[in-house]
Structure formats: C-alpha cells, structure tokens
Amino acid sequence: IYEGILVETVFAYFFLSKWLERKSYIDDLFSLDPDLHRRLLSLKHSTENIENLSLYFTIATEESGVTKTVDLIPNGQNIAVTGENRLRFIELSARYRLNVQIAEQSEAFLQGLSQFIQPRWLKMFNQRELQMLIGGTFAPIDLDDLRRHTTYGGVYHTDHETIITFWRVINSFYRWQKHSLLRFVTSCSRPHVLGFKELVPNFSIHDDGSDENRLPTSSACVNLLKVRDNYFLIYLFISRWANVPLPWLSFLCMYKREGQMREMLLEAVTFRAGFDSS
Known part of the structure; x- marks a missing residue:
C-alpha cells in the first residue's frame, strides 16, 4: 500500500475490519467460516424445540490437527x-471465531502494519475500498488506458509491426x-483503481530475440x-518458399504472425504464469 504496489491476495472482509479497528459481527463470519455462519443463522431462525438439539455453550476448535472443546462462558x-x-x-x-481465536495472530500482523502505515490513514476507507488499495479494482481492463x-524497448516502438499485432491480439x-x-506481467491480475498511470514502473514490452520456439x-x-x-x-520464410504476389504475401505474414502470437501468449500466461517465467 505504502509503495503503491498491488498484490494478488484478496483479504477476507472480517480481517480488513481489524485493519480499520472496527468490531466484527456475525455477518462478517461468512468470510471466515461459511459453514458455521450458515448453522448459526439456521439456529437463529429455527422453529424447532432448541433443547432437542443438545447444544451447549461450547465451540469446537482444531489446533495442530487435534479437535478440542472450548467453553464460551464459565462452565459452558x-x-x-x-x-x-x-x-x-x-x-x-x-x-470467538472472529475475535478471540485469532487475536494473537491478528495483533502481531497489525503491529507490523502500523510500522509502515498509520492506522488513522486507513480509517477513511471501508473494507471494499481498502481491498482496492491493496489489490486493485475488479473492473474490466481498459486497454486504451494500458x-x-x-513503454517499449529494444527494436520496438509504437508503430512496430509486432507491437501493432500485439495490441490487435x-x-x-x-x-x-x-x-x-x-x-503474468505485473504479478497482479487487477488494474490500479486510478488507472495504469499509477503502475510503477510502466507496463513495458521489449524484444526477446528471434527464436521461433521461445514463449x-x-x-x-x-x-x-x-x-x-x-x-x-x-516474411522471409514465406517470400522464399511461396510464390505469391506481394499483397497476398503481406496478408499471409499478418495472418501467420497474429495466430502465432495469440497461441504463444495464451500458452505463456495460462500455463506458465508466475516468477518462474522471468
């Protein structure tokens, strides 16, 4: 947040509430434990005889693979x-689930966060807005803005044939x-809430040699x-081995280039996304 670098992680709303120093209630439980949230709401609206359910003021927790029962009140x-x-x-x-059980871990995280960002800076936002600061907006990508x-490097520039093909693809x-x-390029799939002008450094494209098998x-x-x-x-391959007129030659080059670029880009971003492709 401090450096304006987006991360892919989407934090649960109950946890973001802690960043804002706000209390969490049963509605926030869904983002932590959907099953318990469902069961508690079912209990709240049940028309059955509650005593027949044999429930007590306890809750089951799991620590290091061992399930134990915790009293919610003395002698629960x-x-x-x-x-x-x-x-x-x-x-x-x-x-218990939202505040007590994870109190130690949450406090440690918030102490670390406060070393970089004053808690009062965050209080002007709600959970949704805070998540956008952390990981960008869920809106569609504006390609014109991108x-x-x-910026371009190596042999590339705005009017280079490969760059024109890239944007078309x-x-x-x-x-x-x-x-x-x-x-694949920035490590976060969502754009900055203020647009790509806030991406530092800029989104850049650089040439990477001419190995036709390189993704x-x-x-x-x-x-x-x-x-x-x-x-x-x-262009050289088709002109050398195919006896076609120049206009058709240009069309074949464009068609082959687009098809190859689309195929290789999708293979790279779909199956090889991550730092291992750097």
Missing part, C-alpha cells in the same frame, strides 16, 4: 442452549485472458513483457 459445557438464550449463544460463537501508459482476448496477461516471458518485478520479434523471419 454444562449450560444448555435454549430458545431463550440462543441469541446469546450465536453472539458468543461468532465473537496502451497509453505502455490482446484486444481479441476474453476478459479473463486479459487479466491473466496482466498478472513470451516476463519480469514481474519491473512490469516487463518480453516478446520475440518474428515478423521479418515469417
């Missing part, structure tokens, strides 16, 4: 849950494929995509 193992006290039981169960803030991608490409690679630490330049190799 001997106090049955009834129709009259079930709301108290629901409140205590949610409180293109405006992309990316524009044809499905939404999830565009997000996969962004994650695109990335250096996510500097937001760099490395793509081979095969335009002239394809």
